[in-house]
Amino acid sequence: MKFEPSFGLKNRHIQTLYASFFRKFKPLAFESEIFELSDGDFIEAYWYKHKKHTPSTPIIILFHGLTGSYASPYIQGTVRALNKAGYSCVVMHFRGCSGKENRKARSYHSGDTQDAQEFIHSLHIRYPNAALGGVGYSLGANMLLKYLGQTQEKSLLKAAVAVSAPMLLDVCATQMQKGFSRFYQKILLKDLQKSLLKKYDKHPMQQLIGLKKEDVKKLKTFWLFDEAYTAKINNFASAKEYYKKSSAMGYLKEIQTPTLIIHAKDDPFMTPEVIPNKSDISKSITLQILENGGHVGFISGTLLHPKYWLDKRVTTFFQEHIHI
Secondary structure, three states: OOOOOOOOOOOHHHHHHHHHHHOOOOOOOOEEEEEEOOOOOEEEEEEEOOOOOOOOOOEEEEEOOOOOOOOOHHHHHHHHHHHHOOOEEEEEOOOOOOOOOOOOOOOOOOOOOHHHHHHHHHHHHHOOOOOEEEEEEOHHHHHHHHHHHHHHHHOOOOEEEEEOOOOOHHHHHHHOOOOOHHHHHHHHHHHHHHHHHHHOOOOOHHHHHOOOHHHHHHOOOHHHHHHHHHHHHOOOOOHHHHHHHHOHHHHHHHOOOOEEEEEEOOOOOOOHHHOOOHHHOOOOEEEEEEOOOOOOOOEEEOOOOEEEHHHHHHHHHHHHHOOO
């Protein structure tokens, strides 16, 4: 399925930002589920079941990006497209991303597959006759690929799609300090800092990570934030170790689930260095590397009449591998 951005939408930043500013939806009537985790924390899952849902209706699990949620335009668009095609959907929010603060001092990170593994296993137990699929975006895509590589033939997903995955986290964190990419870093870090500051009200954060509350806003790059908080609270020696152990690139050869990786060469969040070669991947992976598309963009049509190619491409891949 070919992607062609039209004139006016080819710029990588327009591709990246267009949907956030201009794609509007009537809110979907999601059903909320609190899912208890084995360590005493919880995540919130948002369900949107097909109107003819049965115990054997296939379920697609959606994993959002950094600071994303059910409200993210790419999530809303994909859920609509998948539901129209006959699938039931559930958005698995990472810890603290649904609007409810999680209980623990730690939240989530790019390589944290444990919560997803618990949730996927729960769905398999609850819906033994339903095929499960997974689609991840950005951070969620990196996490999903790592999960697939870790579980190999034991993966409970029948098919998966990874969109704009930062498969080499150190490369991406460095890229976000350059040029216009600093704009995206500033927006994302503002949300991360806000979430971390709230934790100081409930947890002894200065004791846990050795950082004073007033110094949180000084963490102006991903390298600094992940060194000060993400790595320490998750028992990594440093941001460098966190990036190395959490990056999906090293897990791609182990994936045995039919998986589509969609990636744009002009993604402003990363460099072409993160794009895997055929020697980096297993035979179960299909690479769809596009010249344009930005970060989780892939919008065709025109500025006034955009077409969201990504929603269709994700849906057609699942239709090929998970039949209704």
